[in-house]
Each structure stands twice: as structure tokens, then as C-alpha cells.
Amino acid sequence: MNICSIVSTHDELTLSLERHRGQSGSVNSFLVQTIGIDIGGTKIAGAVVTELGEIVAEDRVATEAGDSEAIIDAVVNMIERLAKGRDVPAAGVAAPGFIDVAQSTVYYTPNISWRNEPLRERLRERVAIDITIDNDANAAGWAEFRFGAGRLVNDMTMLTVGTGVGGAIVSRGALFRGGFGAGAELGHLRIVPDGLPCGCGAHGCIEQYGSGRALLRMANEIADVGGIGLALAETRKAHDGLTGELVSELIRAEDLGAVHALNQLGYWLGQACASLSAVLDPELFVFGGGVSVAGELLLEPIRESYRRNLPARGYHPEPEFVIAELVNNAGVVGAADLARIHLRASRSL
Numbered sequence: 001m002n003i004c005s006i007v008s009t010h011d012e013l014t015l016s017l018e019r020h021r022g023q024s025g026s027v028n029s030f031l032v033q034t035i036g037i038d039i040g041g042t043k044i045a046g047a048v049v050t051e052l053g054e055i056v057a058e059d060r061v062a063t064e065a066g067d068s069e070a071i072i073d074a075v076v077n078m079i080e081r082l083a084k085g086r087d088v089p090a091a092g093v094a095a096p097g098f099i100d101v102a103q104s105t106v107y108y109t110p111n112i113s114w115r116n117e118p119l120r121e122r123l124r125e126r127v128a129i130d131i132t133i134d135n136d137a138n139a140a141g142w143a144e145f146r147f148g149a150g151r152l153v154n155d156m157t158m159l160t161v162g163t164g165v166g167g168a169i170v171s172r173g174a175l176f177r178g179g180f181g182a183g184a185e186l187g188h189l190r191i192v193p194d195g196l197p198c199g200c201g202a203h204g205c206i207e208q209y210g211s212g213r214a215l216l217r218m219a220n221e222i223a224d225v226g227g228i229g230l231a232l233a234e235t236r237k238a239h240d241g242l243t244g245e246l247v248s249e250l251i252r253a254e255d256l257g258a259v260h261a262l263n264q265l266g267y268w269l270g271q272a273c274a275s276l277s278a279v280l281d282p283e284l285f286v287f288g289g290g291v292s293v294a295g296e297l298l299l300e301p302i303r304e305s306y307r308r309n310l311p312a313r314g315y316h317p318e319p320e321f322v323i324a325e326l327v328n329n330a331g332v333v334g335a336a337d338l339a340r341i342h343l344r345a346s347r348s349l
């Protein structure tokens with residue numbers, strides 16, 4: 001179900017929304033609109049979002065990845081463009097990396113040279129509305145929980161399987177950030193002692209076994225062996241190398257070698273989920289990111305591996321495994337909703 005169909009199932013809310021559309025909202029009204037900004041590696045996306053997760057305006061610009069000051073300028077300009085002519089009381093900014101628990105300082109961001117950057121203050125100096133910042137995977141997970149695949153549960157764990165592996169945890173209806181704000185970095189859960197080196201400095205993280213990059217490595221290994229890897233090897237030769245898109249095409253065509261690589265990926269992700277269940281016991285695991293377009297072909301080996309590795313299996317209800325629903329907009333929708341919640345909490349103090 002997408003956001004529009006959620007709205008259509010809530011006739012009263014929809015009517016109320018229609019009646020009030022165009023009127024200015026206040027923080028106490030039902031109809032607060034907030035801005036969500038998602039700083040990605042290649043683009044900065046922004047949107048004005050209603051409390052129902054509905055996007056009413058959008059914007060995007062390319063990210064100047066090497067220039068952290070240019071990124072701040074771009075975010076300020078985007079907030080000003082989106083807020084123009086609207087009563088928008090707050091903006092949430094989602095960024096990759098570690099964010100402190102007060103949602104104000106970026107401890108560390110890969111690809112952007114932010115180190116202990118007081119991003120919230122930097123933005124507040126330049127825009128008139130309330131600012132909150134959050135980790136991008138947390139924002140995407142929160143959007144899934146509120147408006148997507150997780151809207152019917154209280155406890156949800158999301159794994160974003162893109163180039164790397166991101167994570168978000170919702171427990172008892174609240175986003176889990178940890179004591180210092182850097183929790184839920186599920187991509188760096190160790191699943192192989194002394195395993196492959198990871199960009200984080202440790203070894204054996206799930207990011208090295210369950211990510212899009214890992215899928216590509218596995219596909220290349222299968223291509224090297226021949227046999228079921230023949231189509232992978234031929235594709236690699238024809239295109240001067242395999243890409244995520246080429247492997248995805250072969251998976252869609254149910255090529256045995258490509259599906260075998262996906263099964264290996266699912267095996268490791270299922271192991272990680274079994275360990276996560278022992279700690280978090282979620283009702284639902286949600287998978288987002290580029291690799292999740294494989295759908296059931298990804299979920300089946302995850303379920304199988306999970307069942308094989310779950311501690312005390314058979315004495316415990318099993319969670320559901322599903323694909324994320326808000327594929328492209330999750331970051332901005334989640335960041336906007338978190339900004340609204342943060343503003344409401346700060347005004348009720």
C-alpha cells in the first residue's frame with residue numbers, strides 16, 4: 001500500500017485535509033506541514049510533507065560531495081525555497097554518519113568532511129524555522145514505520161541493503177538511537193570473526209557479506225568458476241565488468257549463477273537477523289535499498305537462513321520479513337516527520 005491509499009482508507013482524515021488545505025497550520029493543529037531534507041552521496045532531496053506522510057512539494061540538487069560548506073549552502077537554499085509562501089514551522093535534515101543523541105551534532109560523516117560539525121546550529125543561524133538532524137537510515141526506517149511496511153507493528157527492524165548496509169530500529173513505537181546517538185549501525189554487526197576487513201576499521205561486519213557491494217563480489221566469484229556462472233562470465237566480458245544493474249537484470253531473468261549469489265547474500269543477512277532477534281525481538285524485518293528490488297528472491301533465502309540460525313527456534317513467535325514500501329521518498333518523509341515530532345515535544349516542555 002502506498003501513502004495515497006493510506007489516505008484513501010482514512011476518509012475522515014482526507015476530508016479534514018481537503019477542508020484545511022491552503023490554510024496556514026500551527027504546531028498544535030492536525031495539519032502541520034514540515035520539510036524533510038535527505039543529504040545523499042549524489043543528490044540532496046527535499047520535500048514539504050504533511051502529517052499523513054503526503055508530499056506536497058519536492059526539490060533536489062546535486063551534492064557537491066567534497067565541499068561541506070557548499071552542502072550547508074545547498075540545504076539552506078532548499079529550505080528557503082520549500083518554505084516560501086508556506087507556514088512551515090520545522091525542517092528535519094537526514095545525513096549519513098553518526099549524529100549525537102541531541103540531534104544537533106554530526107560526529108562523523110563518510111564522504112563529507114564533517115567531524116564534530118554542529119550542523120543544527122549552523123543551519124539555525126541561517127533559517128528562521130526549527131531544525132533537527134538525524135541519521136539517514138533512521139529517517140528512512142521511521143518513514144517505513146509510520147507510513148510504509150511497518151505501520152501495523154510496534155517493533156520493527158529495518159536493514160537498508162544498498163551499496164553498504166544501513167539499519168534502523170523502532171522499539172515500542174520509538175526510534176532507538178542508543179545512549180550516544182550512534183546506535184542501530186546494523187551494517188557493522190560482526191557476523192564473521194576475523195572476516196573481511198570493513199571500511200569502519202573492524203573485520204567481518206555484515207556490510208561485507210550482505211550489501212550490494214558484497215553481492216557484486218559474490219557474482220564475480222561465481223563467474224570465475226564457470227558452470228552456473230557462465231552467463232555472469234559472459235555478461236562481465238561483454239560489458240567489461242559486472243555492475244549492480246547487470247547482476248540485477250540476471251537475477252530478474254532467474255539466471256542460476258546470479259540467483260546463487262543472491263542466495264549467499266540472503267544466507268548472511270538471515271544469520272544477522274537471527275542474532276538481531278535475540279537482542280531486539282522485532283515483529284517485523286523490513287528490507288530497503290537497491291538490492292531489495294529483488295523482492296521474494298531476496299526474502300526467501302533470508303527466511304531460510306534465519307530459521308536455521310534462530311536460537312531456541314520453535315519456542316518463539318517468528319517475525320515477518322517484508323520489502324520496504326517507500327522506496328525513493330523514505331528519507332525525506334521520515335526526516336520531516338521526525339522534525340514535527342521534535343518540535344511538538346520541545347513546545348510541550
Ligand SMILES: [Zn+2]
Nearest residue numbers: 188198200205
Ligand atoms: Zn564495519
